[in-house]
Amino acid sequence: MENVPDMALDRGMWILRTMVDELEELGYSVAERVMSTSDLGVPQFRQRFFLVALRDRVAFRWPTGDGVRTSVRNAIGDLPQLEGGWRPRNGDDPDDPVASGWAEYAEPVSTFQKRMRAGLPAEHQRRVYDHVTRPVRDDDAEAFALMDSSTRYSDLPEELQRYRDDIFDDKYKRLDWDGLSRTIVAHIAKDGYWYIHPDQPRTISVREAARLQTFPDHVRFSGPPTSAFRQIGNAVPPMAGEGLGAAILDSLLTAEREGFTTAEASRLLARWFRSRESLAIPWLRGATRWQTVVGETALSRLPAPVAQLGWRLVAAMPNPNSTILASDALRLGLAPLGRGDRANDLLDIASTIETAGIDPEDATEAELRALGVLAPAVIDLAYRVHPGLADDGSDGAVLATVATVRVASRYFGESVDENRNRLTEGRLAVARLIGGEDHSHDAHLALLELGNSVCSPGVPACAQCPLSGSCAFATTRGFQLQLLDPADAADDVGIV
Numbered sequence: 001m002e003n004v005p006d007m008a009l010d011r012g013m014w015i016l017r018t019m020v021d022e023l024e025e026l027g028y029s030v031a032e033r034v035m036s037t038s039d040l041g042v043p044q045f046r047q048r049f050f051l052v053a054l055r056d057r058v059a060f061r062w063p064t065g066d067g068v069r070t071s072v073r074n075a076i077g078d079l080p081q082l083e084g085g086w087r088p089r090n091g092d093d094p095d096d097p098v099a100s101g102w103a104e105y106a107e108p109v110s111t112f113q114k115r116m117r118a119g120l121p122a123e124h125q126r127r128v129y130d131h132v133t134r135p136v137r138d139d140d141a142e143a144f145a146l147m148d149s150s151t152r153y154s155d156l157p158e159e160l161q162r163y164r165d166d167i168f169d170d171k172y173k174r175l176d177w178d179g180l181s182r183t184i185v186a187h188i189a190k191d192g193y194w195y196i197h198p199d200q201p202r203t204i205s206v207r208e209a210a211r212l213q214t215f216p217d218h219v220r221f222s223g224p225p226t227s228a229f230r231q232i233g234n235a236v237p238p239m240a241g242e243g244l245g246a247a248i249l250d251s252l253l254t255a256e257r258e259g260f261t262t263a264e265a266s267r268l269l270a271r272w273f274r275s276r277e278s279l280a281i282p283w284l285r286g287a288t289r290w291q292t293v294v295g296e297t298a299l300s301r302l303p304a305p306v307a308q309l310g311w312r313l314v315a316a317m318p319n320p321n322s323t324i325l326a327s328d329a330l331r332l333g334l335a336p337l338g339r340g341d342r343a344n345d346l347l348d349i350a351s352t353i354e355t356a357g358i359d360p361e362d363a364t365e366a367e368l369r370a371l372g373v374l375a376p377a378v379i380d381l382a383y384r385v386h387p388g389l390a391d392d393g394s395d396g397a398v399l400a401t402v403a404t405v406r407v408a409s410r411y412f413g414e415s416v417d418e419n420r421n422r423l424t425e426g427r428l429a430v431a432r433l434i435g436g437e438d439h440s441h442d443a444h445l446a447l448l449e450l451g452n453s454v455c456s457p458g459v460p461a462c463a464q465c466p467l468s469g470s471c472a473f474a475t476t477r478g479f480q481l482q483l484l485d486p487a488d489a490a491d492d493v494g495i496v
């Protein structure tokens with residue numbers, strides 16, 4: 001399955017988690033990733049979400065690509081010079097000269113171009129079809145002549161700007177011969193100015209868009225150019241499909257079984273969290289939403305024993321009013337922990353909430369956010385611990401913190417850069433471990449607790465971890481793991 005990354009990366013990632021859950025229940029292994037299709041030879045910046053599910057839990061291994069990027073020049077540099085608005089006159093169908101007409105073609109130069117020309121019938125070797133584009137207005141031709149690939153719309157002389165440059169700063173974009181194309185989209189016919197040819201005064205042709213999307217030249221499109229552009233932009237680039245298809249075939253032939261399911265990992269995590277007597281982040285068990293807010297605001301990132309000491313004080317304040325009433329004790333208690341300033345912050349937050357007449361236990365996320373006094377991360381956590389009506393109707397945000405991403409990336413054996421990729425790969429990996437509905441609440445809290453205790457940044461204490469039975473990092477560190485009781489395999493793992 002392929003889609004735009006936003007399909008999977010919404011706040012709660014609920015659709016993705018549900019799909020994984022249901023596919024696993026049907027006996028499939030599931031792998032998902034946001035990939036740059038340029039890694040598979042597509043000459044575009046085109047990030048897409050891919051989900052691969054293989055029957056009988058066969059493990060999927062992602063293609064690695066050959067690391068060679070295809071530039072715009074390598075993709076379309078062999079196509080003949082073209083004038084905007086030109087239409088072929090040499091078609092053999094008098095009613096449809098555009099579709100049946102062609103431009104004269106010389107010969108391919110790059111490896112990519114040779115691949116694109118493969119499969120053409122002998123009589124078409126000197127022809128290129130669909131090499132048509134829209135007419136160019138005189139003022140646009142003048143603007144194009146002033147542009148190179150780094151020119152922004154606002155750089156153009158005012159008399160050549162037809163749109164507001166504050167809104168349409170990237171309205172015109174010239175492709176760079178030596179770079180990747182921007183993403184070929186379905187509405188390219190309307191937004192052709194995003195794809196100005198690297199050195200000709202026109203937008204790209206249907207065939208050039210097809211090449212950038214890696215359709216070989218023998219593939220034709222149905223209907224007029226507008227419709228052809230839509231078919232091209234909506235497609236999965238064939239070369240990306242080919243790379244993934246080959247990887248699926250390899251995986252099926254290797255037929256290794258996937259070592260874990262999300263449902264199992266989620267169950268182990270939830271069970272571990274429920275059985276843990278003392279937490280490094282005690283406010284993950286705050287009895288009220290306000291207590292979680294207080295704990296996270298006042299005590300976050302303190303060493304566990306210090307946080308636990310502070311928690312004894314703030315846990316006695318179940319609501320904003322009780323916090324205000326205990327203001328002196330709060331200041332006195334937090335000062336020795338180096339958090340005296342946070343006491344004042346908390347008291348400001350408590351009085352704002354009280355003045356607004358809001359009860360944090362009944363409030364929606366949106367209502368608390370609207371007050372503007374709580375950090376978004378604190379609200380996200382409070383609603384994770386005590387779910388309520390989330391902004392997007394989900395069961396709350398997937399919390400891809402440095403700690404949860406560390407656990408998830410170690411578990412999957414992926415080098416997720418904790419900062420750069422936290423919003424994509426990191427969130428996907430975290431969502432994968434918390435799973436669907438059954439155990440996701442406690443599994444999510446377990447990941448936060450694990451990342452702040454057992455799976456620490458230095459040497460993790462894998463012997464105490466509920467995931468050690470299938471964790472890639474633990475395995476590569478030489479742990480020998482075995483299930484303690486095969487009859488209850490999903491519940492207990494141990495180390496020998």
Ligand code: SF4
Nearest residue numbers: 455460462465468471
């Ligand atoms: S087994 Fe070790 S490395 Fe893997 S998640 Fe657990 S603590 Fe972290």
